Amino acid sequence: MLPGFIKQVEKPFYQYRYSVCTLITRKQEYMEMLDTFIKSGFSEDICEYLIIDNTETNQMDAYQGINSFLQRAKGEYIIICHQDILLIENESNIQNLDKRIAEMDVLAPNWAILGNAGAAARLYDRLAIKIAYPNGFIDLKGNLPQQVCSIDENFMLVKSSANLSLSSNIGGYHLYGLDICTVAAVLGYKAYVIDFLLIHKSMGNIVDGTFDKALITTKKKYVAFMKGRYVNTTIAKFYVSGSKIRNILFNTRVFRRIIKTAEEIKTRLQGG
Numbered sequence: 232m233l234p235g236f237i238k239q240v241e242k243p244f245y246q247y248r249y250s251v252c253t254l255i256t257r258k259q260e261y262m263e264m265l266d267t268f269i270k271s272g273f274s275e276d277i278c279e280y281l282i283i284d285n286t287e288t289n290q291m292d293a294y295q296g297i298n299s300f301l302q303r304a305k306g307e308y309i310i311i312c313h314q315d316i317l318l319i320e321n322e323s324n325i326q327n328l329d330k331r332i333a334e335m336d337v338l339a340p341n342w343a344i345l346g347n348a349g350a351a352a353r354l355y356d357r358l359a360i361k362i363a364y365p366n367g368f369i370d371l372k373g374n375l376p377q378q379v380c381s382i383d384e385n386f387m388l389v390k391s392s393a394n395l396s397l398s399s400n401i402g403g404y405h406l407y408g409l410d411i412c413t414v415a416a417v418l419g420y421k422a423y424v425i426d427f428l429l430i431h432k433s434m435g436n437i438v439d440g441t442f443d444k445a446l447i448t449t450k451k452k453y454v455a456f457m458k459g460r461y462v463n464t465t466i467a468k469f470y471v472s473g474s475k476i477r478n479i480l481f482n483t484r485v486f487r488r489i490i491k492t493a494e495e496i497k498t499r500l501q502g503g
Contacts, residue, residue, distance in 0.1 A: 243392060248277040249325075250306030250391075253314050254296045256285050260314050267318040272325030279305060293384075293404045294397045297411075301389065301396055308332065309389045315432040316385055319363070323429040328388075331425045335376065343393035343420030344412055347386050347427050349379030359424035362431050375426045381409035382422055385431045393420050400452060405445035413453065461490070 251268060255261040265280065281304060283296040291299065297311055318324065335342045348360040351373075359373035362385070384407060389395055395418070398410050412422040459472030459481070470481035480486055 245305060245307035245391065247279045247306040249273060249308050249310055250279050250281060250300070250304035251310045251312065252281045252297070252300035252304060253312055254283045254285055254291070254293060255314050257314060258286055264312075264314050264316055264318075267320075271318040271320050271323060273318075277325075292402055293407050294399075294402050294410075297407060298396050298399075304391065307391055309391055311384075311387045311389065313385045313431070313433070317430040317432070319429060323427055328427060331376075331427055332388075335423060335425065338376065339378070339421055339423065341420055342423055343390045343395060343415045343418075344382055344422035345388040345425050345427075346379075346382035346408070346422070347424060347429060348383035349377075349408070349412075349422065349424045350381050351377060352380035361424070361426055361428055363428055364434065365430060365432055369428070373424065376423045379412065379422050379424050380416070381412050382424070384408040385433070386427075386429060387411070390420075393418065395420075398452065401445065401448050403441060403445045403448075405442045406449050409449065 251273060253261060253264070261282070268278070268280075269275075281300055283291050283299065285291070290296075300311060301309060331345070335345065347362055348358075348370075350357050351359060359375060359377040359379055360370050360383075361372075361375060362383075363369045387408060389411070393415065395411055395415055397407055397414070401407075401410060415422055457473070459470065459474065459477055461468060461470050461481075468487075470478060470487075472478055472481070481490070
C-alpha cells in the first residue's frame with residue numbers, strides 16, 4: 232500500500248457556475264452593472280462576484296488584477312468584464328449564456344475564451360462584433376460564432392479548466408484581450424466571439440499615450456517570442472519559424488554545423 236500521506240488528485244470541483252470579476256473605479260457604476268447581472272439570473276447561489284477596488288488608489292493594474300482573478304476564482308467559467316456594461320434580461324441572461332457555451336462545446340470543444348467582440352487573424356472581414364450602446368445603436372459585424380485572435384476587453388469569458396494567465400511583462404490596462412488569446416493559442420485553445428448581446432456604455436475608441444506605450448511593449452514581446460530560433464532540449468535541437476523554407480534549410484546538418492561554428496567563434500571573441 233501507498234503511505235497514508237499520499238493524496239489522489241481528483242477532477243476539479245467548481246463551487247460556482249460563474250465567477251464575475253471586475254476592476255472597479257466607480258462604485259455606483261459597478262452597482263448598476265451588478266444589478267443587471269442579478270436580474271439576468273446570475274444569482275449569488277451559483278455565481279461569485281470578485282472585485283479589485285481601485286476607487287481610491289490603484290491597487291492593481293489590469294494584468295495583475297486579472298491574473299489574481301484567474302488564480303482565485305472558484306467558478307467553472309470566469310467572466311472578466313468592465314464596470315460599464317449592462318446585461319439585457321431577454322438577451323444576455325444566464326440561460327442564453329449557458330446555451331452559447333453548450334453550442335461552443337459541440338462546435339469547438341477546445342475553446343477557452345468567449346467574448347462579444349474581437350478580431351480575426353486576417354486583414355479582410357477582420358472584425359466580429361455584437362454590442363449594443365445606450366443610444367440604441369447595435370454594432371453588428373461578422374457571422375457569429377467566429378474564431379478570433381483577440382477579444383475586446385469589455386466582456387471576456389474564460390474557461391477555468393484552460394488554466395490561462397496574462398503575461399507578466401506587459402502591464403497596464405490595454406491589449407490584455409490580445410495577450411490572453413495569444414497565450415491560449417500557444418496552449419492549444421481557441422477564442423470566439425459569440426452572439427451574446429449586452430450594452431456597453433463606452434464606444435471603446437479612446438486611444439491615448441498609455442495605449443501607445445502598451446502597443447510598443449506588446450509588439451516587442453511578441454516579435455522576440457515569435458522570431459525564428461533554434462530550440463534546445465537535453466536530447467534534441469531543432470529550428471522553428473513561420474517559414475517552411477527556413478525550417479527545411481536551418482534543420483539540415485550542414486547549416487546547423489555552420490551556425491554552431493559561428494556561435495563558437497562569437498563566444499570565443501566575447502571571452503566566453
